[in-house]
Amino acid sequence: MNEKTLKQAPPPSTSAMDKFLNGIERAGNKIPDPALLFFWGLVTVWVLSAVLSQFNFGLVHPVTKDVVQVNNLLTGDAMASFLANMVKNFTGFAPLGIVLVAMLGVGVAEASGFINTGLKKMLNVTPAKLLTPMLILVAIVSHTAADAGYVLVIPLGGIIFHAAGRHPLAGIAAAFAGVSGGFSANFIPSGIDPLLAGFTQEAARIMDPSYIVNPLANLMFTGLSSFVIVGIGWYITDKVIEPRLQKTAIDADAEEAPDMGSFTALESKAFSYAGWTMLVGIVLLVAAVWPETSPLRSPTGEVAAFNAPVMQSIVPLIFILFVIPGIIYGKVAGTFKQSADIIKAMSTTMAGMAGFMVMVFFIAQFLVAFTQSNLGTLLALSGAQLLQEMNLPGQVTIVGMILLTASVNLLVGSASAKWALIGPIMVPMLMAVGISPELTQAAYRVGDSVSNIISPMMVFFPLVVVYMQRYVKSSGIGTLASMMMPYSIAMLVGWTIFLLAYWTLGIPLGVQAPYTYSM
Secondary structure: OOHHHHHOOOOOOOOHHHHHHHHHHHHHHOOOOHHHHHHHHHHHHHHHHHHHOOOOOOOEOOOOOOEOOOOOOOOHHHHHHHHHHHHHHHHOOHHHHHHHHHHHHHHHHHHHOHHHHHHHHHHHHOOHHHHHHHHHHHHHHHHHHOOHHHHHHHHHHHHHHHHOOOOHHHHHHHHHHHHHHOOOOOOOOOOHHHHHHHHHHHHHOOOOOOOOOOOOOOHHHHHHHHHHHHHHHHHHHHHHHHHHHOOOOOOOOOOOOOOOOOOOHHHHHHHHHHHHHHHHHHHHHHHHHOOOOOOOOOOOOOOOOOOOHHHHOHHHHHHHHHHHHHHHHHHHHOOOOOHHHHHHHHHHHHHOOHHHHHHHHHHHHHHHHHHHHOHHHHHHHHHHHHHHHHOOOHHHHHHHHHHHHHHHOOOOOOHHHHHHHHHHHHHHHHHHOOEOHHHHHHHHHHHHHHOHHHOOOOOOHHHHHHHHHOOOOOOOHHHHHHHHHHHHHHHHHHHHHHHHHHHHHOOOOOOOOOOEOOO
8 A cells, every 4th residue: 555545545435334433533633632622621620620529429439438529629729739830740740751761762763774674674574464463462562561562662553554555544553452452461461460459459358358369360361362452453453444544645744654675785784783782682681680689670579560670660771772772773874974863863753752742741730630639539439339339240240340440441541540449349349249359350451451542531642643643644633533443342342252251161360360259
């Protein structure tokens, strides 16, 4: 597929799905620019906080046991605090540093030609028919490295598809689906496993003070779920998204697709030098982490724990593992003739992130206000209470919990924050009807993943819009939401059915993970 083909596309489809997605895109793109959207969201939170703070909703926080009260953010003290912390809210917004530091290293590797040559070599050995599932699989595995997938795999998805003659937005969509939609699908344990298990255990002890939840309680389920996510993502990308994108022309002044033809002997030599350098760096990192007493491990000797220095250093490691090979490639290939060329590559990369930084300023202010107002807590607990009062059969309750989590995920992005709110209510409630905490946690992880890719509240959502605008400048929130909606719906249905079938067959969820609980 080339740009000429894209511009000479067949007439728009009249299928119900196409009309539905077109409607979402039109409605979404009528929403103001993301920066303005979050500004007006901030104003709305202020107003709602002032109005709802006058009421008592009778809800009790399951952890603190305090009555949940909406905080009025329009008082003099609250506004003074907001102004005093505005800069801190912006600079302390975690994704900002993650994205900018990682992109500095990736930008050097890209400008030098290291990534371009690597893609040429990869495409030469990857069958064209397997490009989509391979990309989604890599995106899923990237969860092990914290947020690396958002700043590395998703933009590379666009580059790879563009280079292969396919629509770059389809590559971005496939990678985003794997990284975020399949967030809880992975063959490899990551920091999220012990984090959620800790919350689940504390919630279970409300009912049974001696209950223990193994951190790997969902390992087999999440591992096998990877096949489900790859299969769903592969089908949706190739059969739904890419045909629809044939009507979307790539801008004439968009980033050019890398030449995926042959590479010169000098480029091959430079790539070998840079590749070996990266490999040596990885080996040295493994050697440094390997000893049980390594300072890169957590105090308890774990590698994948969130408090392990190696996990907290993922982004700096990405920077180092790309910037050094990028420099070596550039020096050998001649693309970097002096040190100023390296700084220029970093500056060019940062210039391309200007729009993202403007959005982050408003996003950060909105999220702080939304958290401080307690509106998210109020909505989450209200939904959990409603589900509890319905008193549904086991399987229906599990489906209801998945739907509840997916809905709350549109308002509260953090996986741990949601589970801290919902878990203490849902885990004991389901234990009372014979459903184990481990199964409840598995259901939560499904719901927590599938709606990530359609939620503007997800902190990396605006960044993906920026990636899309490299190729189609008219892309907006509606474009991304409509493009990801089929993935979200298919994953919600497919993954839920998979969990119910998995439960029916009695396949182990993970380590020391029963399906039932007996008082």
